[in-house]
Amino acid sequence: MIATLQEFLVQSLASLIIAAKGLVWPALFFLLLGLAVKRRRLAGDIRRALREASLNLQLMAFNLVFVVPLIAMAGQALANFSAAHGLVLVPASAWDRMHPAAVIFAAVFIGDFTAYWRHRLEHTRLLWPAHAVHHSDTQMTWTAIERFHPINRCSTFFIDASVLILMGLPPFAVVANYLVRHYYGSFIHADLPWTYGPLGRIFVSPAMHRWHHSADERAFDKNFATVFSVFDRAFGTHYVPGPHEGRLGVHDPIAPTLTSQLTYALTPRAYRRTPPEINREGSETEASRAVPAE
């Protein structure tokens, strides 16, 4: 018992140190990019975003200490279970015959397809209260990729990992999929007006994902993909009228404190509120409009 607790604490601390170090280069990259794109506006934008960004990092630290070690153990158990019961659709030999770059592309494509449908599930009544935390950032920056409720972290992991394990993808492709989705995920959360022009028909742009976080009801339940916009186009959820300039956030008020963000999904009232897609059609629409986006 004590050995397990020790292992848990050591893993938590190690994850925290690795994550803190991992923030240095992205911070520098986005600072320089912000300077090139925004010039004098950058200082004011950083000042406005500081509170939300600090909350994002607090959630990141909480997840790293309390959730990631559990997920790591569960991941191993899931892989062992799959191996023991032969729950693999594609044999390893099929991936071995392919070029490593093609295997990585397949992993990211399958990963994004899975994440598209998982993300749609997170916008339904049961999972929305936890996912609303990710949407509650009103000054979205690249750090919003870390703003996830522990329940959301777990649903993401179990659904995405189950599919990747089921597909029998080799470990290097699974890791590559994680890295691509994590860093590209940071990039599309950055405050950049880019729509990518014609390339936006294939890839998710920062403007496209900003619309996903919009408080504008026309953008509710749109733009679920992270890397390939082709999924949103194929399933009728693509919405990018141009760069997003309006308000961001959710209609349900969630105070910008760590405690409020963590407890919101644990309160029965959060489940009585309707997710955005139901708000749009349901009787609560007018009432929801009366509540300013947080």
Ligand SMILES: [Zn+2]
């Ligand atoms: Zn969402």
Ligand SMILES: [Zn+2]
């Ligand atoms: Zn997002």
